[in-house]
Amino acid sequence: MNVVIVALGASFGAFFRNELTQASRKVKIDFPWMTLLINIAGSFILGSVTAKIKDNVLLLFLSTGFCGGFTTFGTFNFELSQLWFQKQYLRCFVYFASSYSLGILGFILGRII
Secondary structure, X not given: OHHHHHHHHHHXXXXXXXXXXXXXXXXXXXXXXXXXXXHHHHHHHHHHHHHHOOOHHHHHHHHHHHHHHHOOHHHHHHHHHHHHHOOOHHHHHHHHHHHHHHHHHHHHHHHHO
């Protein structure tokens, strides 16, 4: 049953990530802002969910499922490597540093808010 719960949550998370990503492609910005924002928002949601929800089924659905499907480590690494191979080293570093630092901050804020 846990597999179904995680799969349902992940499908909702992936759907919302895709919708946001598609909407962001209408604006030409030479930086992966949407992935950064999605991962920060996902970290915030995960922090909030793990701090406040005690029901195991709902926690599994929202944390492993929704947040796992919503956030994206693979896309982050692809975009990071693209910046590196395009020799955009400063943007690569800013993206790397801001993703991790703001992601951790988002998680912490989610836990305390």
